[in-house]
Amino acid sequence: MLFKIAxxxxxxxxxxxxxxxxxxxxxxxxxxxxxxFYDGFVTMYIKSAVxxxxxxxxxxxxxxxxxxxxxxxxxxxxxxxRMLSSDSTVSAFASRSLNNGMIANSKGSRGCQIRGVxxxxxxxxxxxxxxxxxxxxxxxxKKKNPLIVGQKLADxxxxxxxxxxxxxxxxxxxxxxxxxxxxxxxxxxxxxIFEEMNIFVELSDxxxxxxxxxxxxxVALMLDDVGLLDTVQSAMKAEFPDLLxxxxxxxxxxxxxxxxxxxxxxxxxVIIVMFALIFGIINAMLMAILxxxxxxxxxxxxxxxxxxxxxxxxxxxxxxxxxxAPIGLMLGYFTVLYxxxxxxxxxxxxxxxxxxxxxxxxxxxxxxxxxxxxxxITAIVASVYPALKAIKLKPVEAIYKI
Amino acid sequence: xxxxxxxxxxxxxNVITVKGVTKIYNPDTIPxxxxxxxDLQIGEGEFTALVGPSGSGKTTLLNIIGGLDDASDxxxxxxxQDIAKLSDSQTIEFRKQNIGFVFQAYNxxxxxxxxxxxxxxxxxxxxxxSDRDARVKELMSAVGLSDHLDRRPxxxxxxxxxxxxxxxxxxxxxxxxxxxxxxxNLDSKSTADLLDIMAKLNKEENITFLxxxxxxxxxxxxxxxxxxxxxxxxxxxxxx
Numbered sequence: 159m160l161f162k163i164a165x166x167x168x169x170x171x172x173x174x175x176x177x178x179x180x181x182x183x184x185x186x187x188x189x190x191x192x193x194x195f196y197d198g199f200v201t202m203y204i205k206s207a208v209x210x211x212x213x214x215x216x217x218x219x220x221x222x223x224x225x226x227x228x229x230x231x232x233x234x235x236x237x238x239x240r241m242l243s244s245d246s247t248v249s250a251f252a253s254r255s256l257n258n259g260m261i262a263n264s265k266g267s268r269g270c271q272i273r274g275v276x277x278x279x280x281x282x283x284x285x286x287x288x289x290x291x292x293x294x295x296x297x298x299x300k301k302k303n304p305l306i307v308g309q310k311l312a313d314x315x316x317x318x319x320x321x322x323x324x325x326x327x328x329x330x331x332x333x334x335x336x337x338x339x340x341x342x343x344x345x346x347x348x349x350x351i352f353e354e355m356n357i358f359v360e361l362s363d364x365x366x367x368x369x370x371x372x373x374x375x376x377v378a379l380m381l382d383d384v385g386l387l388d389t390v391q392s393a394m395k396a397e398f399p400d401l402l403x404x405x406x407x408x409x410x411x412x413x414x415x416x417x418x419x420x421x422x423x424x425x426x427x428v429i430i431v432m433f434a435l436i437f438g439i440i441n442a443m444l445m446a447i448l449x450x451x452x453x454x455x456x457x458x459x460x461x462x463x464x465x466x467x468x469x470x471x472x473x474x475x476x477x478x479x480x481x482x483a484p485i486g487l488m489l490g491y492f493t494v495l496y497x498x499x500x501x502x503x504x505x506x507x508x509x510x511x512x513x514x515x516x517x518x519x520x521x522x523x524x525x526x527x528x529x530x531x532x533x534x535i536t537a538i539v540a541s542v543y544p545a546l547k548a549i550k551l552k553p554v555e556a557i558y559k560i
Numbered sequence: 561x562x563x564x565x566x567x568x569x570x571x572x573x574n575v576i577t578v579k580g581v582t583k584i585y586n587p588d589t590i591p592x593x594x595x596x597x598x599d600l601q602i603g604e605g606e607f608t609a610l611v612g613p614s615g616s617g618k619t620t621l622l623n624i625i626g627g628l629d630d631a632s633d634x635x636x637x638x639x640x641q642d643i644a645k646l647s648d649s650q651t652i653e654f655r656k657q658n659i660g661f662v663f664q665a666y667n668x669x670x671x672x673x674x675x676x677x678x679x680x681x682x683x684x685x686x687x688x689x690s691d692r693d694a695r696v697k698e699l700m701s702a703v704g705l706s707d708h709l710d711r712r713p714x715x716x717x718x719x720x721x722x723x724x725x726x727x728x729x730x731x732x733x734x735x736x737x738x739x740x741x742x743x744x745n746l747d748s749k750s751t752a753d754l755l756d757i758m759a760k761l762n763k764e765e766n767i768t769f770l771x772x773x774x775x776x777x778x779x780x781x782x783x784x785x786x787x788x789x790x791x792x793x794x795x796x797x798x799x800x
Contacts, residue, residue: 461656
């Protein structure tokens with residue numbers, strides 16, 4: 159009977175109840191969307207960082223990470239390649255040389271990182287070939303010293319296809335080496351900071367300029383399943399104890415921070431929205447109790463004890479939450495689904511923080527569950543104060559209240 | 561609660577004993593003496609009217625007897641149980657098992673149908689569905705509303721609502737019914753119908769009724785009239 163009374167009480171003042179339901183629906187919808195947007199943003203950020211730059215695991219000479227001198231190379235590249243080639247969990251890997259140097263043309267000069275890559279490996283690992291939006295990817299049949307630059311750097315240095323530039327860097331003896339390169343392609347990575355800093359040349363060209371020495375400073379690899387990250391990393395560490403083998407979280411603390419804080423941020427969103435909703439619900443329920451004080455007095459006079467009065471108010475509030483939550487979740491789900499497909503284009507505003515990708519909203523099932531539980535808890539918490547007010551009513555005063 | 565129910569059938573003479581009940585409102589500021597040492601005994605099966613002008617203390621006395629309000633002094637003993645000595649929860653339980661209420665403004669639960677209003681107290685008592693159905697049928701028939709079971713209070717006239725209220729008061733098979741100005745909002749026909757029903761229930765089922773009223777139509781039907789004035793009993797007449 160308490161459930162019946164509580165349910166029917168909701169519909170006594172439809173406008174008020176629907177207003178509360180509406181506010182919860184909007185709150186749940188907004189919460190769902192905010193969480194999905196944040197998840198999408200973090201996923202995009204990590205994906206961009208991993209696919210363009212970090213990969214899942216990187217291998218270096220430990221000294222290279224302390225001091226980026228060219229002589230600190232990865233010695234046993236052949237062994238590493240052999241291991242990675244035979245490991246079915248590794249989807250792709252690439253060996254690179256990394257030289258800090260300078261790029262110059264008639265318009266000026268800028269510092270940059272020169273990445274000497276093996277074209278096939280780099281294409282497999284970072285899909286650099288797919289990111290060329292103007293020009294072509296490395297092709298061995300073409301002329302020597304081809305260069306691929308990022309769009310951001312090209313814009314800043316007014317580089318076009320076939321532009322000639324001079325790259326200056328240090329060789330293993332500490333002498334400066336300069337060589338002319340020709341721009342054959344301009345890439346877009348979605349990360350403008352990366353685009354501005356990183357230029358790609360063929361490893362064979364840079365090795366020739368270094369005095370016919372192939373100097374690999376970095377081996378990067380991607381896994382089919384990121385869940386195997388720790389396993390593969392441990393196995394590699396055991397195999398190559400003298401090398402520095404790090405995963406992307408260790409290399410880039412900001413990525414780790416984003417990933418680890420995702421759950422915390424979710425709870426912060428939930429708490430803020432639910433806290434706001436609590437006040438709306440309390441207000442509506444207090445008004446309802448004020449209007450029904452005589453009725454509550456009668457119920458208590460005929461024998462409804464305080465616990466049941468409390469439960470009746472609680473049930474009524476939870477009912478409101480249970481009506482609103484599915485509607486809000488459904489609206490949120492479809493919004494997330496829609497923007498998960500078409501994406502939210504914030505490239506212009508996000509370029510300032512180095513990101514230039516579309517955000518695709520996403521939300522896991524667990525988050526929907528969290529929101530549902532949060533709404534129910536909110537309704538229960540919000541019902542406590544009005545319910546306490548109700549049980550404090552004295553039947554005699556409530557019944558004869560004018 | 562078994563204690564209350566058991567005692568209900570042991571002493572059949574005096575159902576209610578009021579001893580020196582005093583009620584002072586605002587004792588610390590501007591004291592208002594609503595009742596001044598009222599003594600009263602109500603026997604089983606009585607049909608008693610508490611009469612008196614507005615402010616004489618009728619409703620206050622009913623509320624104290626019903627455990628809805630506390631006396632400032634004195635005691636109310638119902639079947640050897642001093643109700644002032646019960647805790648809040650025991651008082652609620654006591655009311656549920658022993659007292660039926662009929663209020664002036666009908667005071668049915670608007671979201672429940674007539675049937676649900678009547679069976680509500682029985683539900684609180686833990687009565688079975690079949691017992692509830694039988695009792696509701698019996699009472700709604702007694703108050704002449706067998707065909708109005710599924711109507712909400714808003715779909716009933718004032719007289720019909722008050723008859724449902726009487727049925728609700730009797731649903732728990734109480735020791736007695738307290739009715740506060742039950743006919744105040746009713747027209748003559750509804751009043752006559754309601755009084756007929758209550759008199760019939762009193763006569764046939766020996767249910768004790770205690771009214772507060774200043775309605776002459778009720779006073780004329782009462783078999784005992786207790787006159788209150790300024791918080792004190794000034795006369796107590798049994799009508800043969």
